[in-house]
Amino acid sequence: MNKPISIASESTDLKYVCDRTLRRFVGYHIKRASNVVHADLAKTLKPFGLRMLTYTVLVLIVDNPGTRQSQLADAMDIERPNLVAVIDELEELNLIVRDRAQTDRRAYALRATPKGLQLYDKAVAAVLAHEEELFDGFDAETTSKVIAAMTKIWKQGTELGS
Amino acid sequence: MNKPISIASESTDLKYVCDRTLRRFVGYHIKRASNVVHADLAKTLKPFGLRMLTYTVLVLIVDNPGTRQSQLADAMDIERPNLVAVIDELEELNLIVRDRAQTDRRAYALRATPKGLQLYDKAVAAVLAHEEELFDGFDAETTSKVIAAMTKIWKQGTELGS
DNA sequence: TATTGTTATACTCTATAACTATA
């Protein structure tokens, strides 16, 4: 963070110039970090036959048995239609089931199968191990501050968007 | 941040349960924040005829006149092929030009046109104003810590990926 | 009327492999 900033146009390494530019563009730092997190996550999940969306949905269903698709979409901040194919995929893999909700026959109550629970354990362990590498050197306070900041941005963004 | 955590499976609002789950999954907080940042950015840039990638490339070219496509790809952490269409688009809009590099006839030296410089001023102002809303309540120290953390994750990720 | 899940569709961002022209 303390390296000198080069503005020479003949610079062979754009990275420090880039830092100068992007310092006035906070969102891009977040996006760039999100990129590497996503790339790492995808690589970690591949051996389990999962991708980011199927993993996230599986985790949320295991932790919240009986939840509905509209609740998932709300929590994940994506539109309902995008969830359909994800749920289909998890169902075809026999990791979850769509039970009819008892109080509302329009909705489904989503639950993990035993196979889904098993995969959940393994996949979560792998992801956490990988995250520890990715966040190497972050103490608990920094981690918690980052989470707080990200959550705040998310809440602010969903408010502005509506 | 201080609300009680509900683990009841009949919960009508998944958000607090979700926080519990995702607390063990830091990357998703970043991705979720990145989502709203991206959505907000896209909306802000639309009146200017720009999207996230064209905006970012325009900013980098204006701030680093004469830069090459491979340097841009490196700084933005994307693959070279993905930049071609972006550069094409900016060129068709008469915002930048591809000059032949003098020392290497394989490469292009990218420069903004007067029209590109004008749009840059307006678009950057709009984005910064919007970011101020999105990061409302973040003091300078928090902002700088978030940037430092995101940069560190990005660097760690690019090292792990190679 | 409003909501749950769905279909259809399109756009954006990203990645890989293989090509060309220079170096």
Added chain:
DNA sequence: TATAGTTATAGAGTATAACAATA
């Protein structure tokens, strides 16, 4: 042989509009 830019292609993630079934 290596690099700069390119083409072609595919795969994720996201968004909007419109529909059927149910509330």
